[in-house]
Amino acid sequence: MKKIKILLTVASIPLLLAGCGSVATPPAANTNTPAGNANANTNIAPKQVEVNITNFSFQPQTIEINAGDTVQWTNSDQTAHAVTIDNRIDTGDIDPGKTAKIKFNDKETINYHCRLHPSMTGTVIVK
Numbered sequence: 001m002k003k004i005k006i007l008l009t010v011a012s013i014p015l016l017l018a019g020c021g022s023v024a025t026p027p028a029a030n031t032n033t034p035a036g037n038a039n040a041n042t043n044i045a046p047k048q049v050e051v052n053i054t055n056f057s058f059q060p061q062t063i064e065i066n067a068g069d070t071v072q073w074t075n076s077d078q079t080a081h082a083v084t085i086d087n088r089i090d091t092g093d094i095d096p097g098k099t100a101k102i103k104f105n106d107k108e109t110i111n112y113h114c115r116l117h118p119s120m121t122g123t124v125i126v127k
């Protein structure tokens with residue numbers, strides 16, 4: 001009985017090592033992907049772009065994204081804000097610490113503002 005247990009333990013060590021080795025490989029391969037996509041505006045996996053709402057402003061105020069990307073606004077202020085695109089969409093009030101997302105499918109330039117504080121403006125350029 002004892003001999004069998006030891007043999008099993010020894011046999012499993014190479015398997016564990018092999019497992020570690022194969023797990024380490026994929027991240028190295030993935031680092032090439034963003035650089036390869038940098039010059040191509042088509043066939044890029046949709047991504048999420050972050051805009052921070054702070055001190056009654058959208059940061060960054062202007063962002064460039066690709067069609068199909070999603071923008072997420074995070075309200076880091078102590079008061080509610082909103083993202084409003086006239087005649088089209090309103091996120092509703094985004095309370096402090098909360099987020100709202102809009103997906104942009106068409107290539108266009110969109111000016112938006114905060115419904116609660118119209119002087120807060122931002123631009124999304126969809127390429």
Ligand SMILES: [Cu+2]
Nearest residue numbers: 081114116117
């Ligand atoms: Cu606001």
